[in-house]
Amino acid sequence: MDAYSCSALESKIHRLKPERVFQVVPEIVFSKVAGKPEWRHVNNGSYYEWRFAISAALQPESVLEVGVFYGYSLACFALGSKRIKYVEGWDSCVYDPESNIVCADVLKSAGIKCEIELKRVDALHAEPIRRDFDLVHVDGPHTFDGTLRILEEFENVPFLLVDDTSDCADNRDAMRRFCSESGRRKIDIPTTTGATLICPGES
Numbered sequence: 001m002d003a004y005s006c007s008a009l010e011s012k013i014h015r016l017k018p019e020r021v022f023q024v025v026p027e028i029v030f031s032k033v034a035g036k037p038e039w040r041h042v043n044n045g046s047y048y049e050w051r052f053a054i055s056a057a058l059q060p061e062s063v064l065e066v067g068v069f070y071g072y073s074l075a076c077f078a079l080g081s082k083r084i085k086y087v088e089g090w091d092s093c094v095y096d097p098e099s100n101i102v103c104a105d106v107l108k109s110a111g112i113k114c115e116i117e118l119k120r121v122d123a124l125h126a127e128p129i130r131r132d133f134d135l136v137h138v139d140g141p142h143t144f145d146g147t148l149r150i151l152e153e154f155e156n157v158p159f160l161l162v163d164d165t166s167d168c169a170d171n172r173d174a175m176r177r178f179c180s181e182s183g184r185r186k187i188d189i190p191t192t193t194g195a196t197l198i199c200p201g202e203s
């Protein structure tokens with residue numbers, strides 16, 4: 001990927017961002033967190049909206065999310081791509097022991113029809129993965145070693161989205177280390193907590 005196509009992709013993501021996530025994902029999908037701290041990210045115009053836009057720009061067939069929680073980002077990725085065939089979510093369920101169960105309901109209420117696999121796994125002790133993904137969202141452990149390890153595990157995936165790269169120094173440092181060692185390009189995504197889309201290196 002050259003500098004031109006990286007900046008063209010960035011412009012496309014900005015063009016495809018909906019004003020509000022409720023324009024593209026049914027409001028009922030987020031009902032579990034109404035009135036809770038997580039609600040601050042819902043329909044604020046600069047959080048889940050970017051997940052949808054990234055997927056709309058990349059049109060992935062397969063997406064893995066590490067740290068799926070209730071599946072809100074996964075729903076945005078699945079609904080953003082017209083080509084989606086398979087989504088997989090991993091979570092060790094440390095935030096909520098029932099989160100994978102809630103996630104299954106959330107993806108159903110979003111009307112997602114593609115194949116879905118949700119796994120209760122600790123990403124830091126997961127078996128090596130044998131299938132390819134078009135996009136991996138890294139939003140699990142939020143430690144330097146953990147995030148770097150996941151990025152290295154999925155180094156062959158063309159697009160890796162790392163969450164919280166403004167708010168979480170460990171995620172930011174791990175993302176920077178990975179990009180400098182691998183020569184991968186990156187696009188800053190101006191979400192409320194910062195995110196970075198790692199793209200293929202210069203070809």
Ligand SMILES: C[S@@+](CC[C@H](N)C(=O)[O-])C[C@H]1O[C@@H](n2cnc3c(N)ncnc32)[C@H](O)[C@@H]1O
Nearest residue numbers: 067069072073091092093094095122123140141
């Ligand atoms: C910030 S939440 C994810 C939010 C979700 N991606 C979204 O956008 O709606 C982080 C999740 O990562 C999970 N997690 C933390 N450490 C993990 C690990 N080592 N392996 C797998 N999941 C982990 C937590 O249980 C939690 O559900």
